[in-house]
Amino acid sequence: MATLTDLCQSIVTGNVAQAKELTQALVDAGTAPLEIINDGLIAGMNIVGPRFKNGEMFVPEVLMSAKAMAVGMEIVKPLLSDTDMPSKGTIVLGTVKGDLHDIGKNLVGMMLEGSGFKVVDLGIDIAPEKFVEAIKEHNPQIVAMSALLTTTMPAMKDTIDLIKEEGLKVKCIVGGAPVSQGFADEIGADGYAPDAASAAELCTKLVG
Amino acid sequence: MQRYQILTQNEIEKIHETSLRILEEVGVVFSYAPAREILAKGGAKVDGQRVYFPPAMVEEALKKAPSSFKLHARDPQKDVVIDTKTTTYVGPYGSPYVIDLDKGRRESTLEDFINITKLEYMMDNIDVMSHIPCEPNDIPAEKRAAEMCYLTLKYSDKPLMGSVLGYENAKKNIEMAALVFGGVDVIKEKPVIISIPCTLTPLSYDDKMAGAIIAYAEYRQPQLINSLCIAGATTPATVAGTVALQNAEILAGIVLAQLVSEGTPIVYSASSSNAEMRYGTLSIGSPEDAVFSLVNGQLAKYYNLPCRISGALSDSKCCDTQAAYESAVTLTMAQMAGGNFILHAAGIIDGYATTSYEKMMIDDEIIGMLRRIDRGVTVNEDTLAFDVIKEVGPQGEFLSHEHTFMHFRSEFYQPVLSDRQNADQWEKNGALTAEQRANARWKKMLEEYVEPKLDKDIDAALIKLKDS
C-alpha cells in the first residue's frame, strides 16, 4: 500500500519514477488530491528546502526533487479545479536586455517552481517592453529580473520605470552577481536576493 | 613546455572524435547572419541559426592556423612570441569590482582601471596588457571599448588585448592599435592586438563574439577563441563530456576565423571549470579547474596550436590564505599544462568578479617562482663545479667563493614579496603580513610609475579616432 510518507520520501530522494507511481497509486486508492499535494508532494519539498540551505543537499538533487514533485502534480492537477489548486502565485522571470547570462536565472526559476510558484520564464535579452507585455498577459504577482553585467544593470531600472509608467501592479525583484541591495533600493525595486534559495524565501515573503 | 600528461594520446583522440561528432550531428548556433553565410560558403550545413560542420571542414581549418606568431609592442623590446613552447603571462580581465586593504570591495572606476593598468605595466612578470583589468564603470558603456584601448596604449608600451564587444568595437580597437604601428596595412603581417572572443556556452556564439572573430580575422590579428563551460551547469558534470563539448565550441570558432582569413593567428583558449553544487555557482579555484587546464593543454598540443590557460584563480572574496593557495595550485597547473598565454595570471578573486590590488602583487610572486621553475637546470662543467668543490673541500664554505658570486643571481629567484628574514628582524620591520607588504608594494609601484613616451601626433590622432 502506497502511503503519503512514502510519496514524501520519494520527493526527498528525487526518485521521479517512484513519485509518479506512488501518486497514481494514492489517487487510485481514493486519497484526496489536496491531501496528496500537501502531505505528500509539498511535504517532501518542505524537507528538501532546509536541507539545501544547510548544505546537506546539492543543486542537482534539489532539482531532481522538484522534478519528482512536478510529475506528481501533473497527475493530481486534472482532479482539481483551478481555484482549488494551491499556488503561491505567478512570477514572470527573465534576464534583462543586452544580457545573455542565464545560469543563475534558470536556477532561480527552478527554485521558485520548487517552492510552489508558477514561473513564466521569458528567457534572455528581454527588453523592458517585453517584460511589460508578459505582465499584461500573465498577471503575475512578481516580476524577477536577472543581470550579470554592470553594463546591463541599468536595463533593470528602465524596466521598473516602464512598469510604473504603465501603472502595472506588480512587485519587482532583482538579482545577479553584480547586483546589490543598495542598487535594488536605488532603482526602486521591491526586493533583492543574493542566491536562488533566498530568492524563493523573498518571493514567499512578498506574496504573503 | 608541457610537463604533465593527464590523458593518453588515445583518450585525446577520443575527445577530438566526439567533438567532431558534436559539430556534425548536434551543431552550433550562430545568431549572427554574416557568420552563418561565411560558414555556409565554407561547406557547413546551415539550418535556421544552427550550423553543422562536416569533419573534413574542421580538420582542414585546423591545419591553416599557425603554431607560432609574434605580437608586437610599442617598445619592440617588449615584443612577445606566442608559440606552443613558451609562456606569456597576462593581467586580470573584466572584473566589475576591485578590492584593496584600505578601501575594501567596491565597483571599479576609471581611477582603478588606470591604477591597475599602470601596475600591469610596472610588473616585469606581466607580458601583455589585458586592456580591461577591471571595468571602468563610471565611463558610459558605449564609450568604454575605445576609451580602454586608448588608455592602455597611453599608459603602457607592452602589447595589448582589444575589445570583442561586436564587430564595430573590435574594428575600432584594431584601427586604434594600428595607428601606432603605421596603419592597418602594416599590421596585417605584423600582429599588434590580440582578443578573446568567447562562446555562449553551450554550443552557441552570440552576435558580438562572432562579429569580433570576423573583425580580428579580417585584419589578421590574433585571437583566443575561448570557451568557458561550467561543468554540471552548461555542460555535462563529467570532465570528459565537458571537454568534448568545449572543444567543439572552440573548433567551430577556429573554422570561422580561418574561413575569413586563412592563416590568421589563433590561440586555443579554454577556461572551463565546475559548478559548486551547493550554490550552483562557478568555482574557479577548484582542483577540477586544474584538471581542465591539463586536458586543455594536451588538446592544444594535439592541434599544434598555442594554448591559453587561466590563471591565478580563486573563489575567495578577499586577498587571504584561500586566495593564495588556490592561486598557487591553479597557476602552477596552468604552467605544468603547457599554457602559452596565461590570462588572469594576477589579481583575480571571487570567480572572476573582483580584482584585488594586493593579489596583483601576491600573484606577481607566484609567477616569478614559476618562471624560475620553468628555467630549469643548466648542467655543464661550470655548473657542476667539480673544481670548486675540490678547492673548497670538506668542511669549507661556499658563501664567499667567486663561483657563488658569479652564479647565485642567475640560479636563485629573488622574492619580491616573500619574507625570509629572521623573526627578530621581521618584528623590528613592523611584523607585516604578506597582504600588508603587498599593499605597500603596489602603492610604491604607482608612485614610481613613469608614463612611457607616446608621439604627440600619434596621441592626437588616437584621441581623434577614439572620440569619432
Ligand code: B12
Ligand atoms: C558563466 C559566465 C559567462 C557565460 C554565460 C553562460 C550562460 N549560458 O549563462 C559566457 C561565457 C557566455 C559569458 C559571456 C560573457 N561574459 Co560572463 N561570466 C560568467 C561567469 C564566469 C559566471 C556567471 C554564472 O553563471 N554564475 C553562476 C550562477 C549560478 O550565479 P549567478 O548568475 O550569480 O546567479 C546567482 C545569484 O546572482 C542569484 N540571481 C541571479 N539572477 C537573479 C535574479 C533574481 C531576481 C534574484 C532574486 C537572484 C538572482 O541567484 C543565482 C543562483 O544562486 C561570470 C563571473 C561571475 N563569477 O559571476 C562572468 C561575468 C559576469 N561575465 C563577464 C563578461 C565581461 C562577459 C562577456 C562580455 C565576456 C566576453 N568577453 O566574452 C560576455 C557577455 C555576454 C553577454 N552579452 O551577456 C564579466 C562581467 C563584467 C561586467 N562588466 O559586469 C564577469 C564578471 C567575468 C569577468 N571578470 O569577465 N559569461
